[in-house]
Amino acid sequence: MSRNQRLGLIAxxxxxxxxxxxxxxxxxxxxxxxPKFKTTxxxxxxxxxxxxPPPVPVVDMRDGKPAGGAKTFEFRPGDSAxxxxxxxxxAEIHLHGYDIEKSVQPGxxxxxxxxxxxxxxxxxxxxxxxxxxxxxxxxxx
Amino acid sequence: MTFVIAHAGHWLVTIAxxxxxxxxxxxxxxxxxxxxxxxxRPDSDRRPPG
Amino acid sequence: xxxxxxxxxxxxxxxxxxxxLFLFxxxxxxxxxxxxxxVLWRRPLFEPYPWRPLSGFLSRVLSSRxxxxxxxxxxxxxxxxxxxxxxKGQQTAAANFTPTFVYVIFWVGMVxxxxxxxxxxxxFNPWRAIGRAVAFVARLATRGxxxxxxxxxxxxxxxxxxxxxxxxxxxxxVNSTPDDPSTVAIATLVYSVLTFIGMALYGVDAWTTRGExxxxxxxxxxxxxxxxxREGVLGLRPPLAGLTRIQPGSGLxxxxxxxxxxxxxxxxxxxxxxxDIGGALGDLFGxxxxxxxTAFEVSNAVGLVAMVALVFxxxxxxxAGMKILDERRPAxxxxxxxxxxxxxxALAYVGAHYLTLLAFQGQAMTYLASDPLGEGADLFGTAExxxxxxxxxxxxxWLWVALVVGGHVAALALxxxxxxxVYRDEQDKVVPSQLWMLAVMILFTISALLLLLSSNA
Numbered sequence: 001m002s003r004n005q006r007l008g009l010i011a012x013x014x015x016x017x018x019x020x021x022x023x024x025x026x027x028x029x030x031x032x033x034x035p036k037f038k039t040t041x042x043x044x045x046x047x048x049x050x051x052x053p054p055p056v057p058v059v060d061m062r063d064g065k066p067a068g069g070a071k072t073f074e075f076r077p078g079d080s081a082x083x084x085x086x087x088x089x090x091a092e093i094h095l096h097g098y099d100i101e102k103s104v105q106p107g108x109x110x111x112x113x114x115x116x117x118x119x120x121x122x123x124x125x126x127x128x129x130x131x132x133x134x135x136x137x138x139x140x141x
Numbered sequence: 142m143t144f145v146i147a148h149a150g151h152w153l154v155t156i157a158x159x160x161x162x163x164x165x166x167x168x169x170x171x172x173x174x175x176x177x178x179x180x181x182r183p184d185s186d187r188r189p190p191g
Numbered sequence: 192x193x194x195x196x197x198x199x200x201x202x203x204x205x206x207x208x209x210x211x212l213f214l215f216x217x218x219x220x221x222x223x224x225x226x227x228x229x230v231l232w233r234r235p236l237f238e239p240y241p242w243r244p245l246s247g248f249l250s251r252v253l254s255s256r257x258x259x260x261x262x263x264x265x266x267x268x269x270x271x272x273x274x275x276x277x278x279k280g281q282q283t284a285a286a287n288f289t290p291t292f293v294y295v296i297f298w299v300g301m302v303x304x305x306x307x308x309x310x311x312x313x314x315f316n317p318w319r320a321i322g323r324a325v326a327f328v329a330r331l332a333t334r335g336x337x338x339x340x341x342x343x344x345x346x347x348x349x350x351x352x353x354x355x356x357x358x359x360x361x362x363x364x365v366n367s368t369p370d371d372p373s374t375v376a377i378a379t380l381v382y383s384v385l386t387f388i389g390m391a392l393y394g395v396d397a398w399t400t401r402g403e404x405x406x407x408x409x410x411x412x413x414x415x416x417x418x419x420x421r422e423g424v425l426g427l428r429p430p431l432a433g434l435t436r437i438q439p440g441s442g443l444x445x446x447x448x449x450x451x452x453x454x455x456x457x458x459x460x461x462x463x464x465x466x467d468i469g470g471a472l473g474d475l476f477g478x479x480x481x482x483x484x485t486a487f488e489v490s491n492a493v494g495l496v497a498m499v500a501l502v503f504x505x506x507x508x509x510x511a512g513m514k515i516l517d518e519r520r521p522a523x524x525x526x527x528x529x530x531x532x533x534x535x536x537a538l539a540y541v542g543a544h545y546l547t548l549l550a551f552q553g554q555a556m557t558y559l560a561s562d563p564l565g566e567g568a569d570l571f572g573t574a575e576x577x578x579x580x581x582x583x584x585x586x587x588x589w590l591w592v593a594l595v596v597g598g599h600v601a602a603l604a605l606x607x608x609x610x611x612x613v614y615r616d617e618q619d620k621v622v623p624s625q626l627w628m629l630a631v632m633i634l635f636t637i638s639a640l641l642l643l644l645s646s647n648a
Contacts, residue, residue: 006230017219028216042644096202099577119584121204122648140206140584158637166630173515173623
């Protein structure tokens with residue numbers, strides 16, 4: 001194959017890649033949806049986004065375990081995130097990544113607030129038992 | 142929860158990504174085996190060397 | 192069984208790539224492969240390769256004996272700290288020096304150091320340093336009359352290294368409490384004893400070249416680097432060229448299969464597919480009477496071994512294809528000759544999977560160094576420094592794709608070059624043989640992208 005043919009082939013390949021990039025749009029995030037909840041258990045339904053302000057995510061701890069299983073709470077980047085935690089027993093909770101530690105007392109709701117500016121998946125856990133309480137997913141910009 | 146190809150659903154879709162390569166390997170095997178058998182057969186099918 | 196957040200010491204798990212990025216990555220891999228086939232060069236570029244000694248004060252200092260001894264001593268000190276902190280320090284993984292040092296700085300960081308700077312592990316290897324020191328003293332004590340070590344058996348080859356690699360990744364991936372500091376410390380002690388036995392039997396050099404798992408592992412990656420030391424002199428070589436001088440040996444293919452297969456299992460264990468398969472296996476073993484924790488561990492062990500076996504089998508399938516054209520050369524020999532070209536793909540797997548672990552959790556070393564036992568010390572004044580998440584998920588994901596594509600291109604180049612050498616007298620076999628390697632590499636590369644798409648989805 002001559003040099004010109006090789007260069008031609010490489011040029012054609014570049015064109016194909018540019019076209020593919022434009023058509024496939026790999027840079028875009030797929031779900032620019034308001035915050036929604038998904039559970040990690042296959043049986044439970046996904047909560048539909050309601051009209052009006054979305055409900056505040058709640059973690060209900062019963063004897064140190066999250067009622068309904070550990071749910072995934074999704075946030076858009078930059079959201080003022082808020083998660084309410086209740087427990088029937090005193091507990092220390094820790095949100096990884098954002099490094100927020102709070103105590104939860106029975107009968108009182110503890111609110112975890114943070115600005116969702118680090119993207120990724122973070123675990124909210126019971127600090128003493130390492131029990132996973134919820135997953136927080138912050139989507140990329 | 143099955144092997145989710147984000148939003149495409151079932152794990153069979155995953156297998157779909159491998160089919161072209163597997164198909165290519167199968168075609169390659171057939172083509173090369175046939176070429177080998179032609180070389181081994183010392184009969185009139187072969188073109189004379191040179 | 193819920194999916195564990197990857198690597199218990201990590202504060203953050205990665206987001207999966209979008210379907211769009213997966214598709215685009217796949218298209219790039221395919222287009223690049225097609226172009227590579229068309230522009231194949233005719234003469235080997237990578238072998239033999241030029242090596243040029245580096246002149247200058249810095250290179251002489253870096254390859255000098257005192258620096259080597261200093262590096263070895265540092266390695267030994269760190270080994271001691273890993274064992275001590277693991278046993279005596281606070282048993283919380285995130286607050287203890289040992290798990291982060293071993294799984295992040297050592298296991299991942301040393302790979303990065305090796306591809307950039309060459310075989311630096313050889314200098315820091317604590318077991319080699321201790322072995323050489325002991326040999327030195329023994330030679331003095333016996334006035335040079337030290338009995339020679341046993342000859343390293345050819346059949347043993349790289350098998351101890353392959354076993355060691357699988358055992359180490361089993362510690363990380365099979366174990367239900369991999370980040371428990373004392374577990375890591377005890378494993379380190381056990382590994383040290385086994386390594387010393389190997390060195391005592393076969394000699395320090397022979398054991399570190401074939402048998403010591405980490406020496407073999409980091410040495411393979413170091414062959415991508417441009418720095419190479421010959422007879423104590425530091426020099427430069429072209430990138431990737433070092434991979435052409437790997438000594439073939441029994442078990443070499445298994446080592447590379449372990450490098451790719453174990454990381455694949457790590458990725459697989461974060462997908463929904465593993466919730467199904469692993470869960471089913473766990474139920475099976477549970478019904479056989481094992482406790483749920485043991486059943487979980489056995490399922491993971493099955494998965495880990497299965498992935499290594501699968502990678503091995505896929506590669507050997509490619510070699511079997513080559514055998515259709517090449518009846519003369521034994522399959523085992525072909526397998527050994529072409530396996531070095533898979534090392535860039537192994538690097539892509541390791542790099543993509545552990546990039547954020549190193550970039551983010553690696554920063555934890557700043558506070559762990561100040562407080563290795565997790566008891567409130569502040570040796571360097573950095574005990575309160577936090578982790579900075581300086582890279583967003585988008586950048587990280589593009590880096591993954593770049594690594595995967597780059598690894599694929601490097602692998603294709605090396606395999607083509609090797610085919611030119613192997614088939615120099617049968618030029619008509621060069622391209623057809625390469626089509627087999629290409630297919631195998633595309634399988635591995637697309638699988639890497641699939642794992643990135645499906646993790647934590």
